[in-house]
Amino acid sequence: MFSIITNIHEMGPLLGDLSISDIVGFDVETSGLDWITCKLYTIQLYLNDNTYVVDCLKFGPIKYLMELLSAKKLVGHNIKYDTKVMLAKTGVLVPDVYDTMLAEVLCYQGIGKKFYSLQELVDKYCGVTLDKEVRKSFYELGDLTELTQEQLMYAAHDVQYLHVIRDQQIIMLESQKQMRVLDLEMRLVPVVAEMENTGILLNIERWRELMGTALQEAQSTSELLKNLIFDRINYSAYATMFDLYTALSIPVKTKRDKEALQKLPCSFNYVAQLRRDLNLSSPKQLQSVFKVLGINLESTGEKILKEYQGEDELIKYLLLYREYNKKASSFGESFLEKVHQVTGRIHSEFNQLMADTGRFSSSNPNMQQIVRDSDYRHCFIASPGYVMVTCDYSQQELRLAGAITGEEKFIEAYLNNIDMHTLTASVIYDVPLDEVTREQRQIAKGYNFAVLYGSTEYGLAYNFQMPIEHARDLLDKFYKGYPRLAEFKNLMEDGIQARKYSSTPLGRKRFFEDKKFFSDSWKMNNYFNSMRRQGFNHLIQGAGADITKLALVKIHEENPFGDGLRIIMPVHDEIVCEVSADIAEKGRDFIVKCMCDVFQPFLGRIPAEASSSIELTWSK
DNA sequence: CATGAAAGCGCC
């Protein structure tokens, strides 16, 4: 049965169905994708085999309806969006949802797509082809004041298949032993919805200042660089200016320009135009510049440039230019455009399952890659009356590595407050703890991470600029010094290679393509080695993601402070919240306790630890 | 002119 609801008196049948149904298919149609400014057209519900379309242009008590629905499990496709719309329009955050889009990603994490459309899933699970043409009419015709019968009928289609899709997905996820992960991800949806809706406040004036400085520094460094370059070119080595343009890989766009340049003899006198045309952001041109100056670079990446730093002072300024230019472009005007016109806040997107490891990704803007420079981070400020509470796990992944592998030396170190990087240094350099030098500790820190990432001796030699024999020797000592870790890592990787998936302690899976045929043996080796690296890394990184997500859910669900505590964002092993200033310490203690409480069960004897700060701004 | 890949680099 299909019915349209335009006023409260038409709700009778719906109320009847609600009294006997716990699970409701749910979808909304709006005028656009911005959940804050969009107009809500319809709410579609599917329950007890009946479809209801609420015409929100006519129906008044939407908040009342949402309160009724808050007692149910709402099933939707990308339901984070619908959740945000309802939160923004009614203030009601539906607490219990199931998202068919996210669940599908979980089923095929690593080998599947990042997004599945509803059409795809309806086709796959129900064998039905959905027509999506009418949907466009909702947001392509501008501001609608009345909905046509066709539009209302269309809106009804989407919600009818959600139950079936969910049932099938649950069968799959049960067989994969991912039910705890499914539960976690679904409980996380309202948390993320609320977080995105909350957004974060930016100190725009200060940001503008930093922007200006970066722009200026980029400009002056660019001039300096060009001086250095064009003072040193041997102009007599080229017949015409065109030859020099070619040598520098500077594109000459038009035929006219080309002919003009070919007529000009090569000379410093004509350098003005050349200066303007040289693009320091072009790797291709830069590489040619160095070649002309007598330095052959494999690439112009930072790693290579640092290798050649001693050979030319140009490189020092180029690296500086890159730094300033990065700040000016990525953290300049474009960032300010992300400030929402209506709320005045930045509402980044946080995607729960974009990363194959289960980590969050962030975009529009990416809050997880803001420069770790206090000047910039201090631009993100707490709302009036609030303080910013920044909490991060101390060595989340290293602790997990110790606990998961059961490496006794890790455990002892954490129990006795011994710095892990110093310990590793003492292990690989075979010196007592109190004789470890700063350099040794620095290298050891790299080794600790390198092992989690599955680095080879080649990679280590390359990254630390040391002979391969040395790198191999240190790696040998690492594994000899941490025998349990070495043994367990190998064992886990064998299992991953055999099963073609890896699993975190919570049960989160990352699947790998099951290739059986290879054209040659190095391709086969590459495939297996890569799978072992990614798989072991998933085990650790994914476990870290599980824990941060568990903490977010716990903070949200057990929050005793109401609007006095708002989650702002996760940054992998860090959680940033706004807390009402009068309960700052209590709020901080609560957050830290939640974080440690969810971490400890995964750590055995290793203690969970999180550090925190209370400031008016984001800090680190 | 549009689109997508690659380079480079920011973060954990």
Add this chain to the structure above:
DNA sequence: AAAGGGCGCTTTCATG
């Protein structure tokens, strides 16, 4: 042959 895991953003460059 490549040479440490996971991302997103900006710019350049090649292709259609």
